[in-house]
Amino acid sequence: MEIWLYQVVYFNRYSKNNFLDIAGLVFNVFTAVYLANNINTEWRITFHYFNIAMAVMVATIFCQYLFTSVNEVNDKREFLFILGTEFFLVILGLILGYSVGIYFCIAAYIIGLILPIFLWEKFKAERVNFPHFVERVSLIVIIAFGEAIVNLANYFNSKTPLMYAAFLFLSLVLMFASYVLLSDKIINHHQISRGFVLMYSHIAIVISVLLMTVDALYLNNKNVDRKFLYGLIVVTIVLYYFFLIVNQVYSKKACRFEKIEAITLLTIFILGALILWLVKNSILGVMICLLIWNLAFFLVFLMKSKNSLN
Structure with a gap:
């Protein structure tokens, strides 16, 4: 849901439906299929597959926001900050391993989901x-x-x-x-x-x-x-x-x-x-x-x- 919403917001606010935008979307669809086919009821087994896939999708969306052709002053820096923080914590969690890293990954997704609420005044309604x-x-x-x-x-x-x-x-x-x-x-x-x-x-x-x-x-x-x-x-x-x-x-x-x-x-x-x-x-x-x-x-x-x- 988080990835879906960030992707929706990107296409709604910034996308020009150019090749790179569509390519990023298609790549994330492929990554989501990879994630779905590697989910196991034992979370310890799923941990690496899930978080690697999430890190890849977050990185893809981060690049879309970073390289968008919209150059005027806008609110995309808030998105970059949130996505960058989330990506960093997920990678850190993967490096530390399941026992400790799981808490960093959970924190990453909570930040990605909740932080926009605290920064809501930074986002421009006119762009929606x-x-x-x-x-x-x-x-x-x-x-x-x-x-x-x-x-x-x-x-x-x-x-x-x-x-x-x-x-x-x-x-x-x-x-x-x-x-x-x-x-x-x-x-x-x-x-x-x-x-x-x-x-x-x-x-x-x-x-x-x-x-x-x-x-x-x-x-x-x-x-x-x-x-x-x-x-x-x-x-x-x-x-x-x-x-x-x-x-x-x-x-x-x-x-x-x-x-x-x-x-x-x-x-x-x-x-x-x-x-x-x-x-x-x-x-x-x-x-x-x-x-x-x-x-x-x-x-x-x-x-x-x-x-x-x-």
């Missing part, structure tokens, strides 16, 4: 192409939903009722539909903004969609503790809809949530959580609850989006 920015961050959400739907393939077997897959699929469709209403109808695309809330909220949104993928896999596993699964589903719903609503800071005035709507959303969440607790031991009950829960949230977003037409 906001409609393009909304479109770019939406792509990673689309990819996450695609992965969630692909994982429903586990439900297509002779032992699992087809309605299970249908209910989960419709739940995912409703979650995605709520996101589409937010990104296409509710958000005002024609504004000047740094887009910080949009960036960081999408990290949480993507995590919640990936958690929904895990929820779907665990739901069909009888060995998973039902109380744990209940908690995981509740966390997923909270993360997803809370950070969708957070993005109302970019909403058209007519589409902003009022107190009554906030109370409605909170009521939907509480009732959904209570009903989910009552049916947590029933796979079909949980699926029906999720479907109705997501439908209720979707209807609120749908009604709010209609205000954009006024």
